[in-house]
Amino acid sequence: MKSGLVRRLFLGAALALPMLGGAAVAQADDPLYVFVSHSPDSDSWWNVIKNALKDAAKDFHVRVEFRNPPNGDLADMARIIEQATAQKPAGIISTIADYSVLESPLKAAIAKGIPVITVNSGTAEESKKLGALMHIGQPEYDAGKGAGARAKAAGVTKFLCVNHYITNNASVERCQGYADGLGVKLADQMVDSGMDPTDVYNRVKAYLTAHPDTDGILTLGPNSADPVIKLLRDTKSASKYKSFISFDLDADISNAIKDGTMESAIDQQPYLQGYLPVAFRVQYVQFGVIPANNVNTGPGFVTKANISLVEKYAGEYR
C-alpha cells in the first residue's frame, strides 16, 4: 500500500514535470531576453516590472524571463547571470545592486557578445564601466536628497529612515541622501526593520516610542511603508510627523497620500524600467536606433495633487 502510493506520487511528478517544462518552451523560436533582478521573492514592488516585461514581450513578439535570487543574496544573483550567459539570450537586462559582485559575470556576458542594458540599482558610471549599452534607472542618492530637501522645507529636524533591505547599498544611500538633504547626520536614525510586516510594525513602534522627538519619516518602499502607515493610523499619530515620505508606490501608499497620512511618494516609474530596456533593445536590432544617453525614470514626487491619475494603476502599472 505504502510503496504503491510512493510509486504513484513519483510517476505523477515525473510525468507532470516534463509537460510543464514543455509548455514553457512552446514559443522557443522567439528571441529570448533575460531580466535579472537582485530582489528577494518577498519584495512585492517588482510586480510592476514583471507586468511591464509581459507587456513588452507581447508587443515585440519576444520571450522575456524574469529571474532573481530567491533570498536576495547577490552572490546567487551573479550565478544567475552566469547561467543566463550560458543560455546565449538575445539580451540581458540586469540591475547593478553591487558593482564588485556583478562586474565579472556581466563583463563575461558582454565578452560573449550578449548586449547588456542595466536598470534600477547602480549608477550610469558603473554601467558605462561595464560596457553596457545604457542605464535606465533612478539615481538613488539624489532621490533621497530630494526627499530630504522636501522634509527640510516642512520643518523636520529629527527623522527615522525605515530600511527594510539593509543589505542593499542603494537602500543605505537613500537614507544617507535624505540625511544630507536635511543637513543632519544619519547616525542611528536608520533602523534595520526586516521584511516581515509584523517586525517592521513593532521595530518602528519601539523606535518612535524611544525617540519621541522624531518628526520626519522616510520609508524605502511598500515593504516598510505599509506597516508604518498602519502604525500611524492605529496610534492616530499621523499629524505628529511634519513629513512622511516613502519611496515607490502601492495601493496602501496612494491611499495614505489621499487621506494625508503621507506627504508624498518618490516614484521611479518602474514600468519604464521593465518596458524600455526590452523596447530599446528590440528596436536597436530592428532599426539600429537607441537613445544616446542614459534614461532617468525618476525621481518624480506623487502628492495629493496628482494622486488620482496614479491611483488607478497602483501596484500594477505604477
Next chain:
Amino acid sequence: MADTLAPDKTAQPDKILQKARDERMKSQNRWRKFLQHPEFGALAGVILVFVFFGITAGDSGMFAADGVLNWTTVSAQLILIACAAALLMIGGEFDLSVGSMIGFAGMMIAIPMVYFGWSALASTAFAFVGAMAVGFLNGWIVVRTRLPSFIVTLASLYILRGLTIALSIVFSNRTIVSGVKEAAGDSIIPALFAGIAFRPLFVWFSDIGFVDKLADGTPAVQGVPAVILWALGLAFIAHVVLTRTRVGNWIFAAGGDANAARNVGVPVTRVKIALFMFTAFCATVYATNQIFEFGSAASDRGLLKEFEAIIAAVIGGCLLTGGYGSIVGACFGALIFGVVQMGILFTGVPNDWFRVFLGAMLLTAVLFNNMIRRRVTGER
C-alpha cells in the same frame, strides 16, 4: 559500522579467504554490497536529474562548457558545506549557523583588510581562527548543556547574522564591504581561493573546438575555478577520514549511540566539538572563496545555506537521527541540488513557479533514491 561500509580493499586469494571463513559470517555478493552503500540511492537520483534536464533543457546551453561550469560551481560551493553537515549529522548533531557563519566569516576577512589595512593572509587567518572559535563554542555548549544542537545553533544563526550586520555598520557604515581585491594587492591568497586552474588546458580545448571560443579568441571557459578543487579536496579528505580511520569510526559511534560509545572509550565530547569546528572551517572556506571571487563581503551572504547543506546531506542518504550516511552521498546530494537549482532556469519555467519546481524536483529525487535504496537493501 564503518567497517561494513568500507569496500573490500583488494581481491584476496581464495586460500586466505577460506582460512578466515567463519560460520557466523554470511558471504555477500560484491554487486549487492555495492548497491547497499548509502550513496547508491543518491547516485540513482543524480542519473534521474540528468536524464530529466537532458530532455527538457538539452539544447539550451546547459550542457555547453560554460553551462556545465555554472552548475558545477554552484554544486561545488554546496559540497563544501554539505560534507561538513554530513559529518556532523553522522556524528549526531546539526549546525544551523552555517549560513550565518558564511556571512560572518566574510566580514572577518573584508573589514580588517579594507578598513584596518591588514594583509590578505593575516585577515584570512584571523577569519579561520575566529570562525573555528565560534564552532568550538557551539560544540562546547551543545556537549556541556546537552541541549539539542538544533536550538543552540539556531541561537548562533541569529547572533552571527546580527553581528554581521551590526559590526559592518559600526566599522564601515554600510552592509556591503567592497574593495577586497584591491586591498589584497599581489598576495597569494586570492589566487589560492579564487584563482582559475588549468588555463593552458582550456586554451587547448578551445583550439580543438571542445570549448567555444569568444570573439576575442579566449575560451568561453578559462579553466577550473579554485572552489571546485577545494570542494573535491575537502570531500576526499572527509571521505578518507570517515571510512578509513579510527576517527571515522568514532564519528559513527558518537552519532549512533553517544552513551554506548562513551562506555567503550570513544572520546565523544572531543569528536563532537571537533565536528562543529570543522563545520565552521568549511563555512569559512566557502566565504573565502566567495569573497576573493567577487571582491566584496555582504551581510546577507549565505542566507539559508544551512538548509541547503542539510538537504544535500539527507538526499545523499544521511539519517536525521545520526550514525548513518556517507560523504560521497552528500556530494551527490549537493550535485542534485545544484543541478536542479540552475537547471530549472535553463528550462525557462516562469520565475514565479521557481520554488514550486525546486521543491517538486527535490521531492522526486529523494522519493526515487529512497525507493531504489529500499529495493536493493530489502528494508521495509
